[in-house]
Amino acid sequence: KKVELVTQGEATELDKSLVEKITDPLTHLVRNSCDHGIEMPADRIAKGKPETGTITLVASHQGGSIVIEVRDDGRGLNREKLIKKAREKGIDAPDTMTDAEVWNLIFAPG
Known part of the structure; x- marks a missing residue:
């Protein structure tokens, strides 16, 4: 790169x-x-x-x-990938989350 x-x-x-x-x-x-x-x-x-x-x-x-x-x-960030990763880590990540809520998942522990 x-x-x-x-x-x-x-x-x-x-x-x-x-x-x-x-x-x-x-x-x-x-x-x-x-x-x-x-x-x-x-x-x-x-x-x-x-x-x-x-x-x-x-x-x-x-x-x-x-x-x-x-x-x-x-x-940029991949909404679907972030939600999938969060769910794999046991984080509640419903499909109804706003983009801002999804973007904040990158700061979740783990």
């Missing part, structure tokens, strides 16, 4: 202890985007996308909080 990492908000000041706490989760999110989000170059071209995928990390201050976003231009 071809992936470009774009960062925004480099001037956002973060406490060193916070950086230490979020490094592993951020690394996991970026790897997840690479593994499950960004498509292979041929698939991207077939969909009219550039062959190189983009993962964007954005840091900003909003009010008294620091917001860190991880985005990618990949395939």
Whole structure:
């Protein structure tokens, strides 16, 4: 896969202890985007996308909080697959769930 990492908000000041706490989760999110989000170059071209995928990390201050976003231009979430996985793990996931509720399943334990 071809992936470009774009960062925004480099001037956002973060406490060193916070950086230490979020490094592993951020690394996991970026790897997840690479593994499950960004498509292979041929698939991207077939969909009219550039062959190189983009993962964007954005840091900003909003009010008294620091917001860190991880985005990618990949395939997106698969509703049916998320519901199936949740059910396999014993999580109640009825077909009537809203998209927002289904997307939140990615944060469920397990």
